[in-house]
Amino acid sequence: MWRRELAVSAPGKVILHGEHAVVLGKVALAVALDLRTFLRLRPGAEGRLSVSLPGVGVRRSWDSPGLRALRGRIAADEDESKSPSVEQLDALREFAGIAAGASAPESLATLAFLYMCLAISAKYGDVPSVEIVVWSELPTGAGLGSSAAYAVCLAAALLMVCGAISCPLQEGESTSRWTEEELTLINSWAFRGERVIHGNPSGVDNAVGTWGGALRYQAGKITPLKRVPTLRILLTNTKVPRSTKTLVAGVKEKILKFPAIMNPVLDSIDAISQECQSVLEAMPANPSPEHYPVLEEFFDINQHHLNVLGVGHPSLDRLCQVTASHSLHSKLTGAGGGGCGITLLPPDTSPLAVEAAKQDLCACGFECWETKIGAPGVTLHSCSSLSAQVLHALAQS
Ligand SMILES: Nc1ncnc2c1ncn2[C@@H]1O[C@H](COP(=O)(O)OP(=O)(O)O)[C@@H](O)[C@H]1O
Ligand SMILES: C[C@@](O)(CCOP(=O)(O)O)CC(=O)O
Ligand SMILES: [Mg+2]
Numbered sequence: 504m505w506r507r508e509l510a511v512s513a514p515g516k517v518i519l520h521g522e523h524a525v526v527l528g529k530v531a532l533a534v535a536l537d538l539r540t541f542l543r544l545r546p547g548a549e550g551r552l553s554v555s556l557p558g559v560g561v562r563r564s565w566d567s568p569g570l571r572a573l574r575g576r577i578a579a580d581e582d583e584s585k586s587p588s589v590e591q592l593d594a595l596r597e598f599a600g601i602a603a604g605a606s607a608p609e610s611l612a613t614l615a616f617l618y619m620c621l622a623i624s625a626k627y628g629d630v631p632s633v634e635i636v637v638w639s640e641l642p643t644g645a646g647l648g649s650s651a652a653y654a655v656c657l658a659a660a661l662l663m664v665c666g667a668i669s670c671p672l673q674e675g676e677s678t679s680r681w682t683e684e685e686l687t688l689i690n691s692w693a694f695r696g697e698r699v700i701h702g703n704p705s706g707v708d709n710a711v712g713t714w715g716g717a718l719r720y721q722a723g724k725i726t727p728l729k730r731v732p733t734l735r736i737l738l739t740n741t742k743v744p745r746s747t748k749t750l751v752a753g754v755k756e757k758i759l760k761f762p763a764i765m766n767p768v769l770d771s772i773d774a775i776s777q778e779c780q781s782v783l784e785a786m787p788a789n790p791s792p793e794h795y796p797v798l799e800e801f802f803d804i805n806q807h808h809l810n811v812l813g814v815g816h817p818s819l820d821r822l823c824q825v826t827a828s829h830s831l832h833s834k835l836t837g838a839g840g841g842g843c844g845i846t847l848l849p850p851d852t853s854p855l856a857v858e859a860a861k862q863d864l865c866a867c868g869f870e871c872w873e874t875k876i877g878a879p880g881v882t883l884h885s886c887s888s889l890s891a892q893v894l895h896a897l898a899q900s
Contacts, residue, residue: 646837715880743841
């Protein structure tokens with residue numbers, strides 16, 4: 504029986520280069536963002552599991568016998584590939600009253616929650632009697648990895664409640680992190696949760712959510728970037744909604760239709776990620792301003808490539824044009840099709856130019872803010888150490 508009241512948080516991410524191509528085994532460079540998802544965990548009534556997801560309007564509660572019976576059906580279908588099978592997802596949908604093919608945020612969030620809860624408890628313990636609330640500072644479905652931050656928080660909390668990983672927070676401590684081995688387990692379960700939401704994720708988003716910082720990711724191999732310069736980045740949300748799952752499926756279709764045309768584009772994106780990594784790693788030892796025009800050109804070239812892959816959007820074209828009129832360079836980040844773009848702010852950019860660009864972007868109906876990148880990965884918190892704003896948001900549910 505779980506007895507403590509605790510919170511878990513995980514950061515969103517910004518992909519500098521390699522979105523979409525990374526799904527097909529190419530290199531991506533990604534950094535953790537200073538916007539986080541928070542999960543509050545507390546003991547619930549004996550024999551009941553409750554979840555509240557205010558960001559997507561979900562408030563559900565189930566009794567343990569019903570969940571155990573469902574778990575029996577799901578566990579029987581467990582396959583070797585560790586991917587949720589069609590039969591498993593159908594059984595979960597039927598149980599939760601979600602229509603086949605429903606892809607609304609609340610349906611996917613509920614499905615991912617049930618899947619992770621039942622699969623983790625089947626392997627490591629009993630269905631927990633806890634109350635879970637998840638709230639995020641991240642916009643949902645905007646390219647900043649909210650799905651992965653959600654899956655990472657769920658994986659960490661559920662693995663801890665089921666005893667698969669430790670509860671590293673001592674009495675009196677405000678925050679704590681897990682060991683490398685435990686983080687690897689959290690990451691692998693978060694990846695499974697992402698699969699429920701995305702269909703075919705690369706795993707880069709959950710890796711950043713778990714480890715934080717800045718990393719290179721390729722085909723499951725995670726390499727932390729140690730000496731990355733502090734880049735100033737302006738983040739702009741076009742507020743055009745989109746679904747990563749649909750966009751990733753669209754890219755796959757295009758590649759199958761025109762392999763000879765599309766594969767070289769993916770190779771070029773891969774080369775951009777690799778060259779960008781070399782430039783970033785050379786910058787701390789040689790902090791010359793001449794690196795920035797190179798980074799800006801990489802943004803421009805990759806933005807064109809992403810348009811070729813079919814994941815651009817008129818709102819993103821507008822974003823690039825507006826920032827270009829202030830001599831700044833931008834690209835989409837994440838799945839595209841709307842959502843967010845990033846703009847590089849070289850150190851010599853005048854504060855007036857940044858302000859003017861922000862004003863013009865806001866006049867388009869966009870929201871923009873300067874970000875700090877390289878935030879810590881998944882973290883365990885005492886509830887009393889959370890800010891009043893986060894506590895308030897978690898208590899509203
Ligand atoms: N705070 C949250 N609470 C519940 N579900 C969430 C939350 N954040 C994200 N999700 C889930 O993730 C989905 C969005 O994922 P996705 O389309 O990959 O966009 P992104 O990861 O770029 O924000 C939502 O539809 C929802 O199912
Ligand atoms: C397009 C992709 O490269 C990143 C998707 O990021 P987001 O869900 O838009 O935050 C997909 C993936 O890597 O799984
Ligand atoms: Mg996502």
